[in-house]
Amino acid sequence: MLEVNNITFAYDKAPIVRNISFELPQGELLSLMGESGCGKSTLLKAIYGLIDLKEGEVRFHNQRVWGPAHQLVPGHSTMKYLAQDFGLGPYHTVAENVGKFISNLDLDYKKERVTQLLTLVGMERFAPIKALNLSGGEKQRVALAMSLAQEPKLLLLDEPFSQVDNFRKNDLQRTLFAYLKEQNISCVVATHDGRDALSFSDKTLIMRDGELLHFGDTLTIYAQNTDFYTASLFGEVSWYKDKLFKPQQITIAPERTDWQAVVQHCYYQGAYYLIEAIAADNNKTFFYHTSSIEKGTKVALQARE
Incomplete structure (x- = not known):
């Protein structure tokens, strides 16, 4: 001990x-x-x-x-x-x-x-x-x-x-x-x-x-x-409405939501892409997606259930 x-x-x-x-x-x-x-x-x-x-x-x-x-x-x-x-x-x-x-x-x-x-x-x-x-x-x-x-x-x-x-x-x-x-x-x-x-x-x-x-x-x-601080030591993290989200906790919504963002970069990770976007509150948002998304594309996001 x-x-x-x-x-x-x-x-x-x-x-x-x-x-x-x-x-x-x-x-x-x-x-x-x-x-x-x-x-x-x-x-x-x-x-x-x-x-x-x-x-x-x-x-x-x-x-x-x-x-x-x-x-x-x-x-x-x-x-x-x-x-x-x-x-x-x-x-x-x-x-x-x-x-x-x-x-x-x-x-x-x-x-x-x-x-x-x-x-x-x-x-x-x-x-x-x-x-x-x-x-x-x-x-x-x-x-x-x-x-x-x-x-x-x-x-x-x-x-x-x-x-x-x-x-x-x-x-x-x-x-x-x-x-x-x-x-x-x-x-x-x-x-x-x-x-x-x-x-x-x-x-x-x-x-x-x-x-x-x-x-x-x-x-x-x-x-x-x-x-x-703690969450970011384990990887990318996003902040929305006083809550922290990891990339796997965020997905593109099938319809419009209050969580809007504009894609800035796509990083190929092998089985998926890490998408970096800027939300309406100017905070960086990171989420995973199965394919690349063109820079400047507006997306509606939601937390995974």
């Missing part, structure tokens, strides 16, 4: 993280979402014990997590924090980078474990390659394998897929998060992608200006449409 109790942190006078509290049961996946600069990375560092908190405390399995002022080596032994700089040894091979966290007492097991972890992140054929010769996305995948080599009980990931190609990202996410569930490893992921949260997270925490705005089951937070 991870317990974050009313923590506050500031580099100078203005707090970057203020009064954050939540609990995460062992084995659950948490998405940490919010705009850039809202404090997500700082919160991850606070949980891991890389910074000294001004107020509050972090506890993991009933043990206090201390900052660098209280311990010689920063960080927590049963957690692993993967920052955006990856931390690879550039002149070591991929296999050596992953293997340095595995004991040499059983070399056959070590070799097998390195291969298993590299296969998990799709990097097994890069084992003999030096890290300096890898692309950013490849380094990011090796860094994930390195973090798992230390067999953490809690994994803290800061934008872990930001440099991974989309066609690899989807498979990597499915494989990684399934592995974490099988191993009962808790995970906190800082992400900008609402699709990541919806696909894999048990819980989601929404931050804004260093404060906790919402925390709870991911599907509940998504379904509630609680505010424009």
Whole structure:
């Protein structure tokens, strides 16, 4: 169980993280979402014990997590924090980078474990390659394998897929998060992608200006449409008559309605088009349609039942 109790942190006078509290049961996946600069990375560092908190405390399995002022080596032994700089040894091979966290007492097991972890992140054929010769996305995948080599009980990931190609990202996410569930490893992921949260997270925490705005089951937070900021983190959102609507909640009406809009753009999404229109109140409106609609076309809209 991870317990974050009313923590506050500031580099100078203005707090970057203020009064954050939540609990995460062992084995659950948490998405940490919010705009850039809202404090997500700082919160991850606070949980891991890389910074000294001004107020509050972090506890993991009933043990206090201390900052660098209280311990010689920063960080927590049963957690692993993967920052955006990856931390690879550039002149070591991929296999050596992953293997340095595995004991040499059983070399056959070590070799097998390195291969298993590299296969998990799709990097097994890069084992003999030096890290300096890898692309950013490849380094990011090796860094994930390195973090798992230390067999953490809690994994803290800061934008872990930001440099991974989309066609690899989807498979990597499915494989990684399934592995974490099988191993009962808790995970906190800082992400900008609402699709990541919806696909894999048990819980989601929404931050804004260093404060906790919402925390709870991911599907509940998504379904509630609680505010424009939160809803927009999961995708396009429209505002009409003091209500928020997602694109799938809006359709073209068969006859005239009070909700009138003029089409501005059509974005092909594969199975459908995302239509961007300007409503009579000058607010942008987004909805899905099965075919393209010519720019300037006036449409009558309604909420789906």
